[in-house]
Amino acid sequence: MTDKAFQDFYPDEFAHCYGCGRLNEAGLQIKSYWDGEESVCRYTPEPFFTGGFPGYFYGGLISSLIDCHSAATASAAKLRADGFALGEKPLSRFVTASLKIDFLKPTPMGKIIDLRSRVLEIKSRKIIVSTTLSAEDEIRAKGEAIMVQLPENR
């Protein structure tokens, strides 16, 4: 067992992402964890990440959070499917092949954002991840990402 996040197990060379890299000091450094079959990530945005009008979230950040959390979920799901617990070996790194976001309602600033993902399919190096983004207990956006595992020895 570990209380570390998925992203804490990325090899150093893959830990530079602006959204989720623990080595990117200017970045968002989001953190994802298992909660049963779902993965969760909680995040409160900096006040400058507004959308077109103040008080609401910038759509690009919604896409970014869903993207990074989906990638981490794919990595952790692959590790689990291979029979390992977090920390037993470094995570594989997945990159996004395709990302689809449906924006359902505006997302208010100043609230905790709750991301929850489920793995829909694991097929060799491809994993499909479905995500909801909520604030104040209402789903504000939904995402589906097709993630592809990078080769281990490049």
Place this chain on the structure above:
Amino acid sequence: MTDKAFQDFYPDEFAHCYGCGRLNEAGLQIKSYWDGEESVCRYTPEPFFTGGFPGYFYGGLISSLIDCHSAATASAAKLRADGFALGEKPLSRFVTASLKIDFLKPTPMGKIIDLRSRVLEIKSRKIIVSTTLSAEDEIRAKGEAIMVQLPENR
């Protein structure tokens, strides 16, 4: 005629977006222009916007650029479809209903990013915009956005 960008004509109340708002001092302040039937936006990212490994772009930023440029393109296309030139009246503001991004190749850092959009459909308040994101003359990502016009008097 004007050499101002689409985003320079957003009403002040809609000009706070982190990606494209001229009033967001911490933001990216991207700028979009007509080039015939296409709209273009050129952007060079700050060095901290790396993806998982250094030297390549953060996927979230690719989604963000396509999203903001598509929204501005929808606004400018609506104005043109209504028979006005840029500057003759304030732009309507469009928000994203749905965004689909296909990531085709890694996008290198330190290069000029070239976004080009075309309007696929204008139907009442809904506009569908198709976008390519290129670097070094190669398409790195493609996007399709369904944009919806905000009511003028809310």
